[in-house]
Amino acid sequence: MRLGRGIFAMGALLILKGSAIAGAGIAPTQPIPFNHETHVGKRQISCVFCHPYAAEGPHAGIPSLSTCADCHRVVWPSHPDVIKVMQAYQNREPIRWVRVTYLPDFVRFTHRRHVKAGIACQTCHGDLGTMPRVYQARSLNMGDCLSCHRQNNAPTDCLTCHY
Amino acid sequence: MKRRDFLKLGGLSATGSLLGACTMPHRARTVVPYVEQPAESIPGVPNTYATTCTMCRAGCGMLARVIEGRAVKLEGNPAHPVNRGKLCALAQASLQRLYHPDRIQGPLRRQGERGNASFQSASWEVVLAAVGDRLRALAGKDAVAVLSAPLNGTRGRVFESFARALGGRGPVTLDLENEETLLVGGLASLGLPRLPFYDIANARMVLSFGADFLGTWLSPVQFGRFYGAMRQDRPGVRGTLVHFEPRMSLTGACADAWIAVRPGTEGMVALGIAQSLMTQGLAKPGFADMAPSLEAHAPERTAADTGIQPEVLHELARDFATISPALALAGGAAIAQTNGVSVAEAVHLLNLLVGSAGMAGGVMAGGGVPVRELQAFRPSRFQDVQDLVSRMRSGRIQALLVAGVDPSYLLPASSGFQEALQKVPLIISFSSVMDDTTTWADWVLPDHTFLESWGVVVPEPGAEVPSLGSQQPVVSPVFDTRPTPDVLLSLGRTLGPDVARALPWGSYAELVESTWTDLGGAELWLKARQEGVWVGKASPQVQVRPASRPLTLPRSEQSGDASEYPFFFYPFLTPNLHDGRAADLPHLQELPELMSAGVWSSWIELQVQAAERMGLVEGDAVELRSPHGKLRARVHLSPGLHPDVIAMPMGQGHRAMGRYASNRGANPLAILAPLVVQGSGDWAWGGTRVRLSKVEEAPSFTRVERQPWPPQKAGGPGFLSLQDLREQTWPWDGRHDRSR
Numbered sequence: 001m002r003l004g005r006g007i008f009a010m011g012a013l014l015i016l017k018g019s020a021i022a023g024a025g026i027a028p029t030q031p032i033p034f035n036h037e038t039h040v041g042k043r044q045i046s047c048v049f050c051h052p053y054a055a056e057g058p059h060a061g062i063p064s065l066s067t068c069a070d071c072h073r074v075v076w077p078s079h080p081d082v083i084k085v086m087q088a089y090q091n092r093e094p095i096r097w098v099r100v101t102y103l104p105d106f107v108r109f110t111h112r113r114h115v116k117a118g119i120a121c122q123t124c125h126g127d128l129g130t131m132p133r134v135y136q137a138r139s140l141n142m143g144d145c146l147s148c149h150r151q152n153n154a155p156t157d158c159l160t161c162h163y
Numbered sequence: 164m165k166r167r168d169f170l171k172l173g174g175l176s177a178t179g180s181l182l183g184a185c186t187m188p189h190r191a192r193t194v195v196p197y198v199e200q201p202a203e204s205i206p207g208v209p210n211t212y213a214t215t216c217t218m219c220r221a222g223c224g225m226l227a228r229v230i231e232g233r234a235v236k237l238e239g240n241p242a243h244p245v246n247r248g249k250l251c252a253l254a255q256a257s258l259q260r261l262y263h264p265d266r267i268q269g270p271l272r273r274q275g276e277r278g279n280a281s282f283q284s285a286s287w288e289v290v291l292a293a294v295g296d297r298l299r300a301l302a303g304k305d306a307v308a309v310l311s312a313p314l315n316g317t318r319g320r321v322f323e324s325f326a327r328a329l330g331g332r333g334p335v336t337l338d339l340e341n342e343e344t345l346l347v348g349g350l351a352s353l354g355l356p357r358l359p360f361y362d363i364a365n366a367r368m369v370l371s372f373g374a375d376f377l378g379t380w381l382s383p384v385q386f387g388r389f390y391g392a393m394r395q396d397r398p399g400v401r402g403t404l405v406h407f408e409p410r411m412s413l414t415g416a417c418a419d420a421w422i423a424v425r426p427g428t429e430g431m432v433a434l435g436i437a438q439s440l441m442t443q444g445l446a447k448p449g450f451a452d453m454a455p456s457l458e459a460h461a462p463e464r465t466a467a468d469t470g471i472q473p474e475v476l477h478e479l480a481r482d483f484a485t486i487s488p489a490l491a492l493a494g495g496a497a498i499a500q501t502n503g504v505s506v507a508e509a510v511h512l513l514n515l516l517v518g519s520a521g522m523a524g525g526v527m528a529g530g531g532v533p534v535r536e537l538q539a540f541r542p543s544r545f546q547d548v549q550d551l552v553s554r555m556r557s558g559r560i561q562a563l564l565v566a567g568v569d570p571s572y573l574l575p576a577s578s579g580f581q582e583a584l585q586k587v588p589l590i591i592s593f594s595s596v597m598d599d600t601t602t603w604a605d606w607v608l609p610d611h612t613f614l615e616s617w618g619v620v621v622p623e624p625g626a627e628v629p630s631l632g633s634q635q636p637v638v639s640p641v642f643d644t645r646p647t648p649d650v651l652l653s654l655g656r657t658l659g660p661d662v663a664r665a666l667p668w669g670s671y672a673e674l675v676e677s678t679w680t681d682l683g684g685a686e687l688w689l690k691a692r693q694e695g696v697w698v699g700k701a702s703p704q705v706q707v708r709p710a711s712r713p714l715t716l717p718r719s720e721q722s723g724d725a726s727e728y729p730f731f732f733y734p735f736l737t738p739n740l741h742d743g744r745a746a747d748l749p750h751l752q753e754l755p756e757l758m759s760a761g762v763w764s765s766w767i768e769l770q771v772q773a774a775e776r777m778g779l780v781e782g783d784a785v786e787l788r789s790p791h792g793k794l795r796a797r798v799h800l801s802p803g804l805h806p807d808v809i810a811m812p813m814g815q816g817h818r819a820m821g822r823y824a825s826n827r828g829a830n831p832l833a834i835l836a837p838l839v840v841q842g843s844g845d846w847a848w849g850g851t852r853v854r855l856s857k858v859e860e861a862p863s864f865t866r867v868e869r870q871p872w873p874p875q876k877a878g879g880p881g882f883l884s885l886q887d888l889r890e891q892t893w894p895w896d897g898r899h900d901r902s903r
Binding site for chain 1: 198
């Protein structure tokens with residue numbers, strides 16, 4: 001009984017502190033507190049403006065520093081976090097982001113297929129326009145993927161994702 | 164639900180998701196994007212670049228698959244008429260040199276004594292300035308020599324111009340193919356202006372003298388394609404291949420008949436078949452005047468020398484004349500004899516006698532190259548090498564530049580190269596690896612690998628149609644190396660107006676581009692890079708002009724008396740190690756030699772009965788002695804060998820060439836005699852005799868097969884199979900199944 005409460009307390013503490021462990025629901029602390037709520041929610045920037053590879057290849061990836069610099073060389077250059085980003089760009093030092101969305105190695109997921117099928121990014125990644133700090137919105141375990149595949153008549157053969 | 168339970172459930176679900184998160188491995192925790200978004204590549208999506216392989220002179224077209232700026236796989240280019248999408252082992256493994264841990268990563272300056280030196284890194288500015296100062300003082304005095312691989316294409320153009328401007332002569336080139344012998348033989352007998360094109364694909368009978376064309380000779384990928392076409396392309400036609408070679412190579416193993424011929428007697432065999440054709444009345448008209456000179460070579464007269472029953476040659480002559488089209492070709496050690504040119508002519512005579520010279524399915528003139536400046540290179544002869552060595556020894560050569568070749572390894576001890584090298588005050592190497600020659604260098608200016616280089620490559624001998632290969636970098640340079648042609652151009656500009664005038668190109672890439680635009684404008688420059696090759700139309704066949712004249716066949720001279728040195732020595736090229744040029748690539752060391760299954764070692768092959776007579780068993784350590792040197796190796800018994808012959812694979816025995824090749828095995832080239840092919844000046848490397856004695860110790864010999872020939876009695880000494888090696892040296896963690 002006490003043990004159960006202890007576990008709960010620790011779990012809650014970790015969630016509330018937003019530690020650097022990722023997983024569904026956890027919003028890890030990032031080296032630069034990039035805010036999707038302002039960029040996507042307020043400024044209505046399209047996902048593929050910064051993540052162009054999502055429609056092109058297997059990995060959506062994280063934008064390169066040059067993508068940030070393209071706007072932020074003139075947009076709010078005095079913001080302390082913008083200054084950090086621009087300095088990193090000048091020093092050719094990439095930002096080491098903490099991964100939020102993780103799939104194990106034995107799952108082969110291709111972004112391009114899904115984006116071209118017309119699935120909105122928010123479907124799997126959550127409503128980023130409301131996230132000041134990114135967290136994994138869905139569990140993204142096999143059951144999660146399969147439910148969507150079944151609803152949309154996508155293949156559910158093992159080799160579709162495990163090859 | 165009670166509150167307590169609700170809280171417990173809440174805790175459990177939080178823990179549950181935490182547990183899920185803990186399965187993410189640490190290495191996946193961080194995502195590091197690019198600083199600058201790359202223009203060309205999409206992460207995870209490969210780009211394919213077309214280039215040309217230059218591991219040997221065949222010039223096969225190659226496609227490189229590159230993911231996120233890293234080359235990951237090489238394949239053949241289907242558009243290239245030489246290889247049509249196939250690649251050999253050397254080409255496949257060449258990727259390993261790009262990222263090799265022992266690659267020379269930047270310019271080096273020698274510290275300490277030559278040969279025992281440590282090398283210190285230096286910047287290109289410092290090195291080019293220092294080398295430039297030294298060379299400037301020597302320009303135009305015939306005191307600078309360039310030693311390189313055979314010249315080809317745009318790279319050859321720069322080397323030739325540089326060497327002539329600086330030292331008054333072209334580079335001295337080193338190669339074991341003995342192309343000069345083939346050229347002289349072809350010109351004399353058939354009037355061919357360049358290397359002949361053997362239309363094996365359309366032939367129905369092929370007689371091969373010494374040329375392992377499926378394994379190593381000239382352009383094995385191309386010949387392999389032709390061979391496949393000969394066997395399978397025509398319904399109902401299988402074709403016949405008869406191969407004469409002292410050792411059963413891959414070509415011998417594929418042949419319908421492999422005939423073990425005594426080394427040096429291939430010419431007699433060819434003329435025996437020719438004589439038989441004439442006496443059986445099967446020769447084409449017009450050669451009657453040759454009959455008297457052929458009498459001496461009747462199969463009955465030469466049987467004692469060749470060791471071949473006369474009836475065999477008579478039957479072959481009948482087949483050769485009646486199965487049509489038929490072609491005969493000679494190469495390899497058969498022409499690396501003192502009488503090599505005559506052997507080539509004798510074999511071409513067979514083509515003339517059955518009328519296959521200049522015809523489909525026979526010997527033709529290959530497609531030439533439409534760019535005059537790229538055709539002009541004649542390979543050097545061994546005599547040129549000997550001349551260079553004597554100039555080095557006498558102190559006339561004040562600077563030696565070595566690029567693309569390892570003369571300390573390739574040249575025999577009897578050439579005196581190593582001693583003469585010590586007399587040269589300035590030695591510069593452009594090698595990518597610290598090989599035997601480079602360990603003696605004063606300065607190392609490392610070249611790019613061909614995967615990082617530009618170039619226009621002329622395939623040799625080339626396809627049936629004219630073609631030019633495009634070479635382009637498939638990755639950005641991995642290290643601080645520079646392409647040697649560019650280094651020569653920038654050096655050349657600082658060496659005085661005469662040298663600068665001879666090198667009028669701003670950069671090597673500029674020369675490459677202008678070569679393409681001169682040939683076909685900007686469209687061709689783009690197309691060449693996209694497709695990797697320019698293919699011309701089949702030019703009208705150069706008329707083959709036979710020169711029917713009395714043929715003399717001198718005997719081949721061997722170094723060493725038969726009484727003292729009872730065996731012929733047969734060093735052979737292998738499809739993976741070739742002449743040792745790629746021994747540093749572990750893929751090639753791992754590849755078993757096709758007939759003996761030997762890996763990661765060198766060995767000597769002895770015919771089974773000959774070994775029994777000497778009381779030798781598989782794996783015995785022996786010392787092999789020629790009049791010019793000795794080496795140690797272990798014995799492999801082979802049924803596929805002439806009993807008077809000892810064979811040894813080339814390629815090992817590097818004193819230095821990276822961690823995978825250094826101090827491994829022995830180098831057969833080191834003990835060869837400096838014999839010269841009469842009439843061409845090439846190296847008659849097939850003419851050395853040896854003797855054998857049993858010793859206690861020799862480098863180990865590893866095979867990937869357990870069963871030696873003959874089946875081993877109770878574990879012979881020194882015989883180590885790969886299985887043994889794994890069990891003895893690699894720690895197992897118990898999970899591997901050892902029951903096999």
